[in-house]
Amino acid sequence: xxxxxxxxxxxxxxxxxxxxxxxxxxxxxxxxxxxxxxxxxxxxxxxxxxxxxxxxxxxxxxxxxxxxxxxxxxxxxxxxxxxxxxxxxxxxxxxxxxxxxxxxxxxxxxxxxxxxxxxxxxxxxxxxxxxxxxxxxxxxxxxxxxxxxxxxxxxxxxxxxxxxxxxxxxxxxxxxxxxxxxxx
Amino acid sequence: xxxxxxxxxxxxxxxxxxxxxxxxxxxxxxxxxxxxxxxxxxxxxxxxxxxxxxxxxxxxxxxxxxxxxxxxxxxxxxxxxxxxxxxx
Numbered sequence: 001x002x003x004x005x006x007x008x009x010x011x012x013x014x015x016x017x018x019x020x021x022x023x024x025x026x027x028x029x030x031x032x033x034x035x036x037x038x039x040x041x042x043x044x045x046x047x048x049x050x051x052x053x054x055x056x057x058x059x060x061x062x063x064x065x066x067x068x069x070x071x072x073x074x075x076x077x078x079x080x081x082x083x084x085x086x087x088x089x090x091x092x093x094x095x096x097x098x099x100x101x102x103x104x105x106x107x108x109x110x111x112x113x114x115x116x117x118x119x120x121x122x123x124x125x126x127x128x129x130x131x132x133x134x135x136x137x138x139x140x141x142x143x144x145x146x147x148x149x150x151x152x153x154x155x156x157x158x159x160x161x162x163x164x165x166x167x168x169x170x171x172x173x174x175x176x177x178x179x180x181x182x183x184x
Numbered sequence: 185x186x187x188x189x190x191x192x193x194x195x196x197x198x199x200x201x202x203x204x205x206x207x208x209x210x211x212x213x214x215x216x217x218x219x220x221x222x223x224x225x226x227x228x229x230x231x232x233x234x235x236x237x238x239x240x241x242x243x244x245x246x247x248x249x250x251x252x253x254x255x256x257x258x259x260x261x262x263x264x265x266x267x268x269x270x271x272x
Binding site: 172173174175176177178179180181182183184 | 217
């Protein structure tokens with residue numbers, strides 16, 4: 001938070017290193033960890049409603065943890081078995097912003113960058129605002145609504161808790177054909 | 185008929201997993217990134233490009249259907265065949 005007062009969202013992009021397989025094909029590797037190269041984090045500060053200095057301010061936010069609980073009673077009368085599965089651990093932020101705000105332009109640009117990396121998991125988003133925090137989160141949804149009657153835009157961001165260590169997606173192996181009546 | 189044969193999987197290894205189906209994704213040279221689904225039931229089949237090709241169907245090896253073929257070699261490797269168009 002800025003001076004402990006303003007909310008902040010931090011975009012952290014990473015680059016997963018290339019696979020070593022093709023370059024060191026003849027050297028047996030016992031294990032290969034995903035090589036993460038972190039890029040400098042990009043913070044964007046949000047204002048509070050009373051301020052007019054920062055062009056984005058938070059209207060409302062909420063944090064929601066949703067868990068599916070299945071309780072199975074036993075035929076022999078022993079205590080029921082409880083199985084739980086996490087569904088969501090998310091933070092939802094509603095913002096107002098001025099159309100000509102630099103922070104809004106930066107936020108939109110960051111979201112576009114994030115979209116390209118959602119499958120490779122080469123990004124993380126952290127959000128801090130008092131008790132509402134999420135560290136190393138992933139983007140769940142983002143929407144911007146503009147109104148012709150005023151110069152404010154309504155922004156909604158949803159962040160979910162992300163994986164601690166993103167794994168590199170397996171590369172698709174190539175296959176060279178053998179041409180003929182039979183593959184002999 | 186001439187085919188481009190691509191080695192997809194080993195039949196014995198697939199059956200040893202006990203799986204009913206398994207999807208293999210390969211970058212087939214000259215074709216592109218394609219998925220081949222192997223299914224195990226009364227017979228083992230592969231599904232490629234909406235065509236289901238059963239290994240040794242009607243005691244035919246390779247089994248050919250609509251320009252695609254499946255062949256089981258002596259090493260138990262399953263090959264996907266794509267018909268090479270006749271140049272004439």
